[in-house]
Amino acid sequence: PVATAPASAPRVIAIANQKGGVGKTTTAINLGTALAAIGEHVLIVDLDPQGNASTGLGIERKQRRTSTYDVLTGHAPMRDAVIPTAVPQLHLAPSTMDLSGLELEIGRERDRAFRLRTALHNINNGTPAFNFTYVLVDCPPSLNLITVNAMAAANSILVPMQCEFFALEGLSQLLKTVDEVKKNLNPNLSIHGIVMTMFDSRNNLANQVVADVRQFMGKQVYETVIPRNVRISEAPSYGKPVLVYDLKCVGSEAYLRLATEIIQRERAMKAAG
Numbered sequence: 349p350v351a352t353a354p355a356s357a358p359r360v361i362a363i364a365n366q367k368g369g370v371g372k373t374t375t376a377i378n379l380g381t382a383l384a385a386i387g388e389h390v391l392i393v394d395l396d397p398q399g400n401a402s403t404g405l406g407i408e409r410k411q412r413r414t415s416t417y418d419v420l421t422g423h424a425p426m427r428d429a430v431i432p433t434a435v436p437q438l439h440l441a442p443s444t445m446d447l448s449g450l451e452l453e454i455g456r457e458r459d460r461a462f463r464l465r466t467a468l469h470n471i472n473n474g475t476p477a478f479n480f481t482y483v484l485v486d487c488p489p490s491l492n493l494i495t496v497n498a499m500a501a502a503n504s505i506l507v508p509m510q511c512e513f514f515a516l517e518g519l520s521q522l523l524k525t526v527d528e529v530k531k532n533l534n535p536n537l538s539i540h541g542i543v544m545t546m547f548d549s550r551n552n553l554a555n556q557v558v559a560d561v562r563q564f565m566g567k568q569v570y571e572t573v574i575p576r577n578v579r580i581s582e583a584p585s586y587g588k589p590v591l592v593y594d595l596k597c598v599g600s601e602a603y604l605r606l607a608t609e610i611i612q613r614e615r616a617m618k619a620a621g
């Protein structure tokens with residue numbers, strides 16, 4: 349491989365919410381695709397033993413020869429797990445069910461919370477194959493050791509929140525975990541933002557929930573709201589991001605807007621130091 353410019357570290361964003369079914373995996377896949385479509389080099393790290401991000405990107409089990417389990421248990425370097433997807437500039441480190449045993453395997457090790465951070469350190473090596481600008485970590489629906497690894501490795505956290513009555517329930521627990529990780533493991537960790545998902549504008553309650561979350565969390569909530577869109581939910585069964593499945597649908601448009609907003613926020617964060 350030909351060496352290019354000196355390697356710089358990617359921005360690492362953990363997509364986390366201990367609730368299941370709020371749109372974490374959908375956001376990892378489609379935000380990753382949207383970022384790649386506008387020129388970023390993206391690695392999605394699947395840290396959910398369910399492997400939905402891997403399946404949704406069309407990566408079958410037999411293609412997952414080296415997985416995030418192998419990486420976090422120290423049996424393989426991250427670069428060995430990285431595989432291309434059908435989307436240019438979008439790569440994946442897939443997961444397998446083994447990952448559900450991580451806690452038993454490494455739960456007593458001193459460095460147990462830093463396995464992902466160590467694995468991502470120097471992921472970019474100055475070659476064209478490893479020059480990621482963004483790493484998106486798809487977390488499991490839990491605040492367990494896997495999620496703590498993601499938070500310890502991340503620059504920031506992106507929280508998908510479903511537009512439903514109990515949206516804010518559980519948020520304080522999530523924020524408490526973020527604070528603990530900041531205190532003990534990763535002092536520079538920040539909340540990148542909250543993205544409201546599965547929004548149905550015809551539903552008065554959904555409108556009220558978005559208003560309430562904006563009032564409560566202020567500017568941390570992205571302008572972009574992801575609509576409930578059947579194309580978004582169909583796409584994974586074809587192993588495709590929605591932007592590949594149907595570029596023109598409202599779901600694809602929303603994820604492109606979110607990607608733009610995230611890059612703008614990154615620039616503002618960088619400018620602010």
Ligand code: ADP
Nearest residue numbers: 368369370371372373374546575576577580581
């Ligand atoms: P999580 O990873 O938080 O468990 P998922 O991203 O898997 O949540 O989403 C849960 C379910 O909701 C999936 O079946 C997904 O296809 C569907 N879904 C997610 N976002 C949308 C959306 N904006 N519109 C319609 N369906 C969605």
Ligand code: MG
Nearest residue numbers: 372373396400
């Ligand atoms: Mg998921």
